[in-house]
Structures are given as structure tokens and as C-alpha cells.
Amino acid sequence: MSRLVYILNGPNLNLLGKRQPEIYGRATLADVEAECRALAGDLGLSLRFHQSNREYELIDWIHEAREDAGGIVINPAAFTHTSVAILDALNAFDGPVIELHISNVHKREPFRHHSFVSARADGVMAGFGTQGYGLALRRVAHLIDARAAHA
Ligand code: DQA
Numbered sequence: 001m002s003r004l005v006y007i008l009n010g011p012n013l014n015l016l017g018k019r020q021p022e023i024y025g026r027a028t029l030a031d032v033e034a035e036c037r038a039l040a041g042d043l044g045l046s047l048r049f050h051q052s053n054r055e056y057e058l059i060d061w062i063h064e065a066r067e068d069a070g071g072i073v074i075n076p077a078a079f080t081h082t083s084v085a086i087l088d089a090l091n092a093f094d095g096p097v098i099e100l101h102i103s104n105v106h107k108r109e110p111f112r113h114h115s116f117v118s119a120r121a122d123g124v125m126a127g128f129g130t131q132g133y134g135l136a137l138r139r140v141a142h143l144i145d146a147r148a149a150h151a
Contacts, residue, residue, distance in 0.1 A: 001095070001148050002070035003044060005140050007036055007133065008061055009051035010077030016102075016130070023103050027130045039134050043141040055079055055086065062089040070147075071096040071140035073133065080105075080115045090120040096143035098136040101126040 009029065012019060017028035033049045040047045048069070050061050058079065065072055072093060079086055080101070090097055097120055104127025105112040118124050123139055125132045 001144050001151065002068055003141075003144060004046045004048065004069045005040070005071045005073065005137065005144075006061060006065045006069050007033075007047060007049045007137070008058055008072065008074040008076075009049075010058060010075060010079045011053040013051050013075060013077055014053070025102065025129050032130050032133050035130075036133050036137055039137055043137065045137070045141055045144075055083060059085055059089045062086070062093055065095075066093050069093075069095060070144045071098075073098045073100055073136045073140055074117065075100045075102065076117050080117050081111055082116070084116055087116040087120055090117065096122045096140050096147075098122060098139055099124045100132050100136045102130055102132060103127060 013029055016024055016032065017026055029051055036049060037047055052058055058076065062072065072095065074097065076083065076086055099115065099117045099121035106126065122143065125136055128135060
């Protein structure tokens with residue numbers, strides 16, 4: 001199984017570190033990417049790290065992942081709560097998928113409590129701050145290894 005992992009980030013996450021720091025913290029998306037790249041090296045993974053404010057771009061990256069990736073970590077941001085299209089794209093991907101939220105969405109407004117993506121995700125992380133990215137990456141590495149062991 002491929003050891004390439006896609007980390008996909010949805011709308012407004014380009015503003016990480018500046019946008020509502022009391023909720024999302026002070027680390028920028030570039031900080032998160034650097035941490036993930038260092039960890040990926042330790043875990044023997046390669047990474048594609050992307051962010052987009054456009055739903056279709058996230059869908060296109062999920063399609064691309066079908067061709068060459070072993071797993072996906074996705075923070076769909078607000079599309080979590082609205083996008084059947086992202087769920088459908090993830091349903092067309094075979095490897096492990098982890099859904100990630102920096103904040104604990106269940107502690108927030110009721111409209112954030114429902115996720116379309118959770119119906120596909122192998123695991124869901126919420127409320128671990130930006131540390132969640134590293135934790136999710138470790139889990140994907142484990143799931144890729146487990147699949148390889150059973151192949
Ligand atoms: C988020 C939570 C979503 O409800 C919100 O729309 C986001 C970020 C998070 O990482 O906590 O943009 O996915």
C-alpha cells in the first residue's frame with residue numbers, strides 16, 4: 001500500500017493563526033504543515049498538504065488520491081456540515097480516512113454537530129487543537145501498516 005498521505009484543509013484554514021485564535025490557536029497552516037512534514041519523515045510517509053476555499057478543488061484532490069495515496073487526513077472545515085459531494089468523493093477512495101477538527105465542534109453551535117464526512121471517516125478527531133494533525137497522521141500510518149500486514 002502506498003505510503004503517500006494527503007492532508008486536505010477546507011475553507012478559511014488559510015487564515016489559521018489569525019482567525020479566531022481563541023478557538024483555533026496561534027499556529028499558522030504553514031506551522032502545521034512543517035510539523036506534519038517532520039513527523040511524516042519519522043513515520044516513513046510522504047505527504048501532499050493542500051488547502052482550498054473551493055469545494056471542487058478538495059474533491060479533485062480526493063480523486064487524485066484515489067490514484068496514488070494510501071490515506072487521507074481531512075479537515076473539511078465548514079464543508080463538513082454541508083457537503084454531500086465531499087462525502088461522495090471520499091466514498092470513492094479505498095484507504096483510511098481521518099476527519100479532523102481543530103476545535104471541539106460538539107461544544108460549539110448545533111449546526112456544527114452534524115458531519116456528512118463522518119459517515120465515511122475511519123476515525124474522527126475534534127478538539128485537540130492543531131496537535132490533532134500529528135495524532136491523525138500517526139493513526140493513518142498505523143492503519144496503512146495494518147492493511148499492509150493483512151494484504
Ligand atoms: C473546523 C470546525 C468547523 O465547524 C469550522 O467551520 C471550521 C474549522 C475545525 O477545525 O475546528 O472552519 O473544521
